[in-house]
Amino acid sequence: MKNIHRLPTSTDVARLAGVSQSAVSRTFSRRGSVSEQTRAKVVAAADQLGYRPNALPAIMQGQRSQMIALVTGRMQNPFYARVLQALTNALQQQGQQVLVSCVDSDHALDDAINQSMRYRVDAIVSALAVITPATAASLSRTGIPVVAFNNVQNAPGVSSVNSDNETAGRQAAAHLMTRGCQHFGFIHGPQDSPAARQRWQGFSVYLAEHGVNDIASACGDFSYQSGAAAALQLWREGSGPQGLFCANDLMALGAMDTLRQTLGVKIPDDVAVIGYDNTDASAWDAYQLSSFDQDIETMAKETLAILEHYRSSKQSIVRTVPALLLARASSA
């Protein structure tokens, strides 16, 4: 009774209702049987006291906590925001809670994971680039499922869900070729993004297969500004490519703005542009950016399925979801 402001407990409710604590427990957990009469008394007492069931003791007894740790990047990137939205929705529909960490560096990631583990989360979903091999190893020993969202992971015991980046890259190339482009450009994502590399892989290999070996490219970091800078660099010397594929939408939008406003390049007349992610802004009138839509809702559902499956099989799974090219005016 140290804590004067403690919440009412099931025992408090039981006392007030004149029943046993077990009855209260069974009333709220809906397991076992309670007579209508008892249930009514319990509910009345609980209402009166403002009783809130306490999930913690059950977790301590080894039940699932129904909490998932979600580690993600900076929310400036609308892609992460959508991922968070989709996963949170899907999880909450199942009555699961989401413990979120927004993280910059690898170090912070390890830290975030360790913190989350203290609360005995059921699983960890990472929408970030890297899980240290050391972290992966230490995690897999705990038997906690880990899913890398939108990032290929070959760490043992780590599952992953990805859009089919490579195929999309090939499609982008094909689409641009069909439009008659002869010279091509690509704006890379950050070094440590396997997803961006796969997009490049598909794009460049397809072009090579069709006789194009010289692709102008510049590096970005997935931000609008970096896309703008990359465009400047690509067009600095000569007329620039006629077909430009960007590793994500935000960079594509930056590039488009710079091309039109600063360099006076016409889109799609002078250059066709394709992005990746189908950000909301891509559909805006000012851009009409062709883009690959990652079906994030499906990917979220796949993630849950993997978690469910892992519980019984203890086997990690890699799943790929196709991305759909939405051709808009920027490549018409």
Place this chain on the structure above:
Amino acid sequence: MKNIHRLPTSTDVARLAGVSQSAVSRTFSRRGSVSEQTRAKVVAAADQLGYRPNALPAIMQGQRSQMIALVTGRMQNPFYARVLQALTNALQQQGQQVLVSCVDSDHALDDAINQSMRYRVDAIVSALAVITPATAASLSRTGIPVVAFNNVQNAPGVSSVNSDNETAGRQAAAHLMTRGCQHFGFIHGPQDSPAARQRWQGFSVYLAEHGVNDIASACGDFSYQSGAAAALQLWREGSGPQGLFCANDLMALGAMDTLRQTLGVKIPDDVAVIGYDNTDASAWDAYQLSSFDQDIETMAKETLAILEHYRSSKQSIVRTVPALLLARASSA
């Protein structure tokens, strides 16, 4: 020993290290004293077993859980994304965890709060419009602090942090008047957003004080599409206003696109536009939208300060943070 896959406990570590469980606890909680020697043995044993401290028992004993429930809206709105980012950052710096719920309806909000309470969160932060009076009452009885972020709440026991919407509205009006505008327009936010109403309040009152009583207005719901639709409506009859203030950026961007692309209206020559939130996209070359920057980082810090203060005083607090007008090309 039912649960074969249970995580190692402090007792396991103690046994392996040949010390008492208390020693393990003291090693990791850094309270009480442990000799260098003992600590070393404990750490070694913990490493070997992959021990992770368990936060739950301490919470059950009445310690703070260090978890905050954050209830927020759909992440399509970049404003919510930024709020989540800022709050998560600020909290994590203090070693606090964030339990997130994304929510649509009021009903879902009550539900999300109840779910979070089961985990004994220390506080609830809502970035959403409405907390039912009933919910507020029931919460205030628990003694759990509730902070409404970016929403005025007069529910008893509910604190709030807001940007100074009304002053900003007045500034917007003044800014547009200075530019020589004679006719004014406003795009409203959704009905249930007190913040949007305050912006309108400041805007319209200032104009009235200066002899302008006829303001063209249309209603939106904070989305890009609704902004576009509102612009169409405003310009349907006649030439439209010369100064347009929008309750948020997303609607302003939609309006700008429709004005330029569909209606052939020049910005800022024919109409000056101002938004609210200073979304990333507002700074993009294609828009250069003048906007009020809500200092979300400061608001996040204020939120934490309120929580801290509430713990001792049990008094709810209302705090207002000024918003800064960033004048860009859209109103130059």
Place this chain on the structure above:
DNA sequence: AATGTGTGTGCATAGCTATGCAATTTATTG
């Protein structure tokens, strides 16, 4: 020597709920 001061250590327990088990009541059936 005696007293005080500090540091390290272990024991035992509180905190709250779910659940197996046994006891009791109620319903069903022949």
Place this chain on the structure above:
DNA sequence: CAATAAATTGCATAGCTATGCACACACATT
């Protein structure tokens, strides 16, 4: 009505860590 089945109820306990308490030991101070 008897007998069996089913439903309801309460008791007691596990689950894991932090912490008050007591004890042991090492010094330092008088």
